Amino acid sequence: MDPTTPITLATLDASPLDALDRLESEAVHIFREVAGEFDRPVILFSGGKDSTVLLHLAVKAFWPAPVPFPLLHVDTGHNLAEVIEFRDHTVERYGLRLVVASVQDFIDDGRLDERPDGTRNPLQTVPLLDSITSNKFDAVFGGGRRDEERARAKERIFSLRNAFGQWDPRRQRPELWNLYNGRHRAGEHVRVFPLSNWTELDVWRYIQRERIELPSIYFAHRREVFQRDGMWLTAGPWFGPRSDEPVQELTIRYRTVGDGSCTGAVLSEASDLDQVIAEVSASRLTERGATRADDRLSEAAMEDRKREGYF
Amino acid sequence: MGSSTRLDLLRLATAGSVDDGKSTLVGRLLYDTKSVLADTLDAVHRASVDKGLSTPDLSLLVDGLRSEREQGITIDVAYRYFATPNRSFVLADTPGHVQYTRNTVTGASTAQLAVLLVDARKGVLEQTRRHAAVLALLGVPRLVLAVNKIDLIDYDESTFEVIAKEFVDHATALGYPIGSVLSIPVSALVGDNVVDRSAHTPWYVGPTLLEHLETVPVEPDPHDAPFRFPVQYVIRTNTAEFTDYRGYAGQVAAGTVRPGDEVVVLPAGLRTTVERIDTPAGGLPEAEAGRSVTLVLADEIDISRGDLIAAAAGAPAAVDEFDATVAWLADKPLRPGARVLVKHGARTVQAIVGELSSRFDEQKLTSVPDPDSLGLNDIGRVRVRTAEPLPVDDYAVNRRTGAFLVIDAGDGSTLAAGLVGAGLQVLETDRGGTGGAQAPTGTPDLVSPGP
Ligand SMILES: Nc1nc2c(ncn2[C@@H]2O[C@H](COP(=O)(O)OP(=O)(O)O)[C@@H](O)[C@H]2O)c(=O)[nH]1
Numbered sequence: 063m064d065p066t067t068p069i070t071l072a073t074l075d076a077s078p079l080d081a082l083d084r085l086e087s088e089a090v091h092i093f094r095e096v097a098g099e100f101d102r103p104v105i106l107f108s109g110g111k112d113s114t115v116l117l118h119l120a121v122k123a124f125w126p127a128p129v130p131f132p133l134l135h136v137d138t139g140h141n142l143a144e145v146i147e148f149r150d151h152t153v154e155r156y157g158l159r160l161v162v163a164s165v166q167d168f169i170d171d172g173r174l175d176e177r178p179d180g181t182r183n184p185l186q187t188v189p190l191l192d193s194i195t196s197n198k199f200d201a202v203f204g205g206g207r208r209d210e211e212r213a214r215a216k217e218r219i220f221s222l223r224n225a226f227g228q229w230d231p232r233r234q235r236p237e238l239w240n241l242y243n244g245r246h247r248a249g250e251h252v253r254v255f256p257l258s259n260w261t262e263l264d265v266w267r268y269i270q271r272e273r274i275e276l277p278s279i280y281f282a283h284r285r286e287v288f289q290r291d292g293m294w295l296t297a298g299p300w301f302g303p304r305s306d307e308p309v310q311e312l313t314i315r316y317r318t319v320g321d322g323s324c325t326g327a328v329l330s331e332a333s334d335l336d337q338v339i340a341e342v343s344a345s346r347l348t349e350r351g352a353t354r355a356d357d358r359l360s361e362a363a364m365e366d367r368k369r370e371g372y373f
Numbered sequence: 374m375g376s377s378t379r380l381d382l383l384r385l386a387t388a389g390s391v392d393d394g395k396s397t398l399v400g401r402l403l404y405d406t407k408s409v410l411a412d413t414l415d416a417v418h419r420a421s422v423d424k425g426l427s428t429p430d431l432s433l434l435v436d437g438l439r440s441e442r443e444q445g446i447t448i449d450v451a452y453r454y455f456a457t458p459n460r461s462f463v464l465a466d467t468p469g470h471v472q473y474t475r476n477t478v479t480g481a482s483t484a485q486l487a488v489l490l491v492d493a494r495k496g497v498l499e500q501t502r503r504h505a506a507v508l509a510l511l512g513v514p515r516l517v518l519a520v521n522k523i524d525l526i527d528y529d530e531s532t533f534e535v536i537a538k539e540f541v542d543h544a545t546a547l548g549y550p551i552g553s554v555l556s557i558p559v560s561a562l563v564g565d566n567v568v569d570r571s572a573h574t575p576w577y578v579g580p581t582l583l584e585h586l587e588t589v590p591v592e593p594d595p596h597d598a599p600f601r602f603p604v605q606y607v608i609r610t611n612t613a614e615f616t617d618y619r620g621y622a623g624q625v626a627a628g629t630v631r632p633g634d635e636v637v638v639l640p641a642g643l644r645t646t647v648e649r650i651d652t653p654a655g656g657l658p659e660a661e662a663g664r665s666v667t668l669v670l671a672d673e674i675d676i677s678r679g680d681l682i683a684a685a686a687g688a689p690a691a692v693d694e695f696d697a698t699v700a701w702l703a704d705k706p707l708r709p710g711a712r713v714l715v716k717h718g719a720r721t722v723q724a725i726v727g728e729l730s731s732r733f734d735e736q737k738l739t740s741v742p743d744p745d746s747l748g749l750n751d752i753g754r755v756r757v758r759t760a761e762p763l764p765v766d767d768y769a770v771n772r773r774t775g776a777f778l779v780i781d782a783g784d785g786s787t788l789a790a791g792l793v794g795a796g797l798q799v800l801e802t803d804r805g806g807t808g809g810a811q812a813p814t815g816t817p818d819l820v821s822p823g824p
């Protein structure tokens with residue numbers, strides 16, 4: 063190409079790759095870079111929609127060979143049965159190995175204390191880091207997206223963590239072109255976020271396009287719930303209700319999967335993907351703000367947890 | 374899916390000096406495209422009231438990390454997302470602060486368009502020129518000059534015209550062709566010409582900023598260029614369906630590949646043909662730049678991660694010595710003879726930075742020959758020698774295969790962004806005196822920024 067040729071409209075025909083194709087291609091490229099450069103990668107897999115999309119992309123990246131990494135679930139013990147069923151079914155379907163880091167085990171043997179409010183999302187950090195260390199994982203794929211909230215907007219796709227799992231915003235490497243630098247010292251690891259550039263709507267559209275199966279809790283269904291801090295929580299052995307919290311049967315759906323004692327459902331009639339996408343498009347609340355109590359504790363909650371070694 | 378869900382993706386970067394109103398402009402784009410959701414907006418309203426403001430301070434929408442919030446400045450590239458019915462946007466928000474080169478280089482490396490801000494009261498500043506030079510160097514194909522705070526100069530057409538002309542002249546000198554640069558009078562604070570057309574600027578007949586972003590042609594990846602495919606990973610399996618399967622996984626970096634194409638594997642130089650282009654959805658009749666695929670080749674030859682599969686006609690030469698431009702991004706300076714790692718495509722090799730032939734003088738926009746070292750945010754011409762040959766292209770021809778990272782072999786940090794070849798002609802104005810700093814292509818006077 064002659065570099066002095068002016069750019070004219072004639073040479074600028076529309077690209078045949080659409081936005082989802084490009085996001086998919088970027089994520090697949092990231093999976094393959096990690097497979098090529100790291101010794102012991104692992105995919106964080108909760109059975110939630112983002113990690114299910116992540117796994118789907120990993121399967122595509124290495125097809126027809128199986129995904130060359132295990133999965134890791136940091137299990138709060140506060141799960142909805144549907145999600146655990148889905149998790150196990152998915153692991154079996156793809157013939158993968160699942161490592162479970164259990165918050166309950168850590169509480170049982172005294173390495174962690176139950177919090178007074180009973181929520182366990184903040185307790186995930188220690189079992190996660192313990193599992194990373196004991197399994198010598200050097201790359202940990204997460205489903206985090208930069209659009210989730212402001213503290214993530216500057217997160218890198220390859221995010222270096224020190225031996226304590228901590229994230230130092232000032233030590234992050236500049237990320238140039240699609241050349242990722244995964245070098246790290248012994249004991250350090252890299253969190254990798256292939257969905258960095260996806261929005262919530264992209265994720266839903268991709269689920270629809272690829273016909274990706276999800277746990278049933280993402281779609282409207284009748285459930286016995288009670289209200290706490292403005293959120294609808296499932297009545298269950300760990301989540302309450304307390305005596306002053308009346309239980310009602312309502313039509314709800316979940317927008318995220320997490321510790322059932324602080325992950326709320328939303329009132330919704332959206333029972334299929336078209337309706338969910340319509341609902342998300344018109345949404346008046348970001349998914350974290352709407353449904354995660356621990357994100358509402360403080361404006362900088364996420365940033366604090368990242369420094370601590372949470373995602 | 375139906376064509377209604379088909380969206381383009383445009384990657385853009387913003388740049389501007391502190392206080393020109395970039396945060397407000399980006400906040401305005403998010404706000405007016407309804408990309409800000411109720412809870413985020415509530416938080417901004419609350420914070421604005423706390424600050425004693427009567428209208429929401431939209432710059433708070435894009436103010437990221439706590440340390441930055443406390444200092445009231447932005448110091449790192451942040452990514453924002455917004456969409457219109459036809460197009461999704463990935464915006465790299467690159468703050469204009471001390472680290473502006475580092476940030477601008479990072480944001481610009483993947484951008485297809487950059488929005489540069491100036492304050493209408495101040496016009497084109499030295500920093501505006503530098504930003505534009507860095508954007509041109511990184512090959513960002515299109516620029517928008519947002520002449521902001523137009524409300525503070527009473528929407529004066531002649532002032533706008535003077536600023537616009539000065540900028541377009543500068544951009545032209547940097548190699549931007551006519552038609553690739555657009556100046557727009559805006560007020561980020563009031564909203565004039567950002568998303569909605571302003572009644573205050575009847576003399577301005579061009580598009581609003583968002584109209585332009587929505588309709589500007591998205592530069593395609595270079596799919597007419599000779600085929601380039603860095604091998605990221607070798608996929609092997611042996612099942613009933615796929616006996617002794619061996620496929621080469623990667624993303625097409627340039628050109629288009631079809632089954633039957635003759636290719637050469639570099640650096641070894643072995644030739645074969647493409648048998649199939651595999652994806653889980655089935656074989657493809659062709660794969661163009663930007664697509665991640667798996668290639669199955671006709672012959673069993675030894676190929677591993679880091680090799681490059683290229684069109685047999687028009688393959689790059691694998692070289693172990695080349696001229697390059699580097700943007701130095703680390704605190705510790707680069708000195709001649711430095712031993713580093715170079716990551717190009719999917720290959721990382723040892724390298725020595727031989728001589729430093731020139732340094733770009735940001736103040737004068739000229740180059741200074743034979744510097745002793747390059748410091749943080751310096752841009753300079755160097756000679757690179759690698760332990761193994763690399764099949765490089767000139768960056769001006771291909772942003773993908775002409776780019777490399779310079780990595781510290783000791784602590785693994787990223788030291789520099791590397792661009793194979795001459796870089797900008799404007800950096801070469803002292804050509805007579807710099808000896809070794811010759812453009813490898815025997816370049817004409819101006820190098821067009823290209824995809
Ligand atoms: N009058 C006026 N003020 C503006 C405009 N855009 C930004 N400002 C103000 O300029 C100051 C700096 O804006 P900010 O967005 O923080 O600048 P940044 O440092 O470039 O991100 C703030 O006080 C803004 O309210 C504009 O279009 N008109």
